[in-house]
Amino acid sequence: MSEFPVVVVGAGPVGLAAAAELVERGIEPVVLERGAEAGDAVGQWHHVRLFSRWSELVDPAAGRLLATTGWRPPSAEAYPTGAQWVSEYLRPLAAALGTRVRFGAEVVGAARRGRDRVVDAGRDSEPLTVHIRHRNGREELLTARAVIDASGTWGSPNPLGGDGLPALGERAAADRVSYRMPDLTDELTSARYTGRHVVVAGSGHSALTALVALAGLPQTRVSWLLRRGQVGDAFGGGEADQLPARGALGSRAREAVAAGRVEVVTGFRTEAVRRQDDGLLTLVSGHGHQVTDVAEVVALTGFRPELSWLSELRLELDATLQAPVGLAPLIDPNVHSCGTVYPHGARELSHPEPGVFLAGMKSYGRAPTFLAMTGYEQVRSIAAHLAGDREAAERVELVLPETGVCGGAGLFFDEPDSQAVGGCCAGGPEPLRLSAVPTAEN
CATH class of the missing domain: 3.50.50.60 (FAD/NAD(P)-binding domain)
Incomplete structure (x- = not known):
């Protein structure tokens, strides 16, 4: 041929x-x-x-x-x-x-x-x-x-819904749900997110990039929704990552959380998106837990x-x-x-x-x-x-850089016994507070 x-x-x-x-x-x-x-x-x-x-x-x-x-x-x-x-x-x-x-x-x-x-x-x-x-x-x-x-x-971005399909009401809330990393260098886009409650859903590098960028906006409340029961290796390998910029991104996201600029909610798998009387959104998990007064959702779920x-x-x-x-x-x-x-x-x-x-x-x-x-x-x-x-x-002609993360990224929970994981099967999602982690710079 x-x-x-x-x-x-x-x-x-x-x-x-x-x-x-x-x-x-x-x-x-x-x-x-x-x-x-x-x-x-x-x-x-x-x-x-x-x-x-x-x-x-x-x-x-x-x-x-x-x-x-x-x-x-x-x-x-x-x-x-x-x-x-x-x-x-x-x-x-x-x-x-x-x-x-x-x-x-x-x-x-x-x-x-x-x-x-x-x-x-x-x-x-x-x-x-x-x-x-x-x-x-x-x-x-x-x-x-x-x-x-x-x-x-x-x-073909994945939807916000935790079961792989659009959550109930997700399509109707399309004016407030984005599936792309917002361009905050654009004045109109930046104004859309500044001073509001923004939810970022996802655990990959795109989500980390969005968290770091949004956390830098003045008077902006950022909530990070994770489907997994614990943060685990979501921040990546840090200094152990053989791609230094990738490792630094995770470190910056960790610092934003530790500084209180990002609130983490674990074990939250979105089932419904509801419009409030004031036009804001309420996100509801499969266990009935809620994140309320949401102005914008950035769904970076792959x-x-x-x-x-x-x-x-x-x-x-x-x-x-x-x-x-x-x-x-x-x-x-x-x-x-x-x-x-x-x-x-x-x-x-x-x-x-x-x-x-x-x-x-x-x-x-x-x-x-x-x-x-x-x-x-x-x-x-x-x-x-x-x-x-x-x-x-x-013939093999490629050696990939290690991430510095041991184990996989797709685990439903970070512990073998799902009943032991707070935030999903043991009491519902809860905000997670992280302490600052010493780095080479400090």
């Missing part, structure tokens, strides 16, 4: 890296991006500073391609914002790839040519078809030798993959994480932190459908804490596999 291109879905960091890796292997890619420019999703969190350095954010093959254009890499030790990642790397990379990248092209389906998912015959010999809807409404059918889905999960357009392909996904079954045991948040995930590539990302790969954040399904360098290693291996270089596809 070498006469057909490899279709890459998504012109984000991993999708463009896949294209660069394929070009270096002499394989022609076509990158399809629904947005109007490279890094469209990254641009939506332009104000957030990454905790990875530039040296960890540039794919090696992409860097080599850019070097041929006269591109000068940013300072290797600097930490860019999302906006800088787009303007100084992703846009130049898309320009270097030229007409191989098509914008305003939404992929709405993929299948085996002339066969739905029920038909066995020809699945090894027929190419794939990719169904595209352009911004002007025009439809197109593209034939491909392989498909690399690097479309990410940004468009993301999930959008799989509907892949429904005619034979994917083999883990029942829990919705990640490829070969990868899921390596990234299960009940067991692993991201620093304990083993390097992986084409073998773990393969499916029963030949030539189909999920890469980047989408490959992690519902698992959290994905690093760009993981995605770069994935697509390096996939490109080698498609080029027939089995040795390179199997």
Whole structure:
């Protein structure tokens, strides 16, 4: 099928890296991006500073391609914002790839040519078809030798509801519930949160970033809702984290809590969102406990993959994480932190459908804490596999930085006996006070 291109879905960091890796292997890619420019999703969190350095954010093959254009890499030790990642790397990379990248092209389906998912015959010999809807409404059918889905999960945030579905009243309260880190550099956005009671729900790095930012607003009351029974390792590994900026973020969040600028409520799994007579919100847990007088909710509870357009392909996904079954045991948040995930590539990302790969954040399904360098290693291996270089596809070329956290991040409770955990099964959620922890600075 070498006469057909490899279709890459998504012109984000991993999708463009896949294209660069394929070009270096002499394989022609076509990158399809629904947005109007490279890094469209990254641009939506332009104000957030990454905790990875530039040296960890540039794919090696992409860097080599850019070097041929006269591109000068940013300072290797600097930490860019999302906006800088787009303007100084992703846009130049898309320009270097030229007409191989098509914008305003939404992929709405993929299948085996002339066969739905029920038909066995020809699945090894027929190419794939990719169904595209352009911004002007025009439809197109593209034939491909392989498909690399690097479309990410940004468009599918998890709801506030503790059971994975929107809480009762959550949709009706959409004017007060946000699923993105607010841009407090914007005056109107900052005014929306200043001097009000803001709830942050979630235990990942996005939630920590929001806590630190919101705690710095004057006269703003911040409540942090955790579904887990204890804070546990929610602050991360601190100085033990091999990504210093990631460790520092957790330390700053801990300091904000210890200083009383953030109130922590543990064991709270939201079941309902109710509108008060004054227009504010009351959040109700599954055990009937309440957080009242809430002006704004920032729900940063993770993301999930959008799989509907892949429904005619034979994917083999883990029942829990919705990640490829070969990868899921390596990234299960009940067991692993991201620093304990083993390097992986084409073998773990393969499916029963030949030539189909999920890469980047989408490959992690519902698992959290994905690093760009993981995605770069994935697509390096996939490109080698498609080029027939089995040795390179199997070779490990990545060592991930340890988080400094022992154990997983997805535990329902932090202690084996859930009945012993105050705040859920033993009396309802309670605010948690932390004492200041001595640091190297003090």
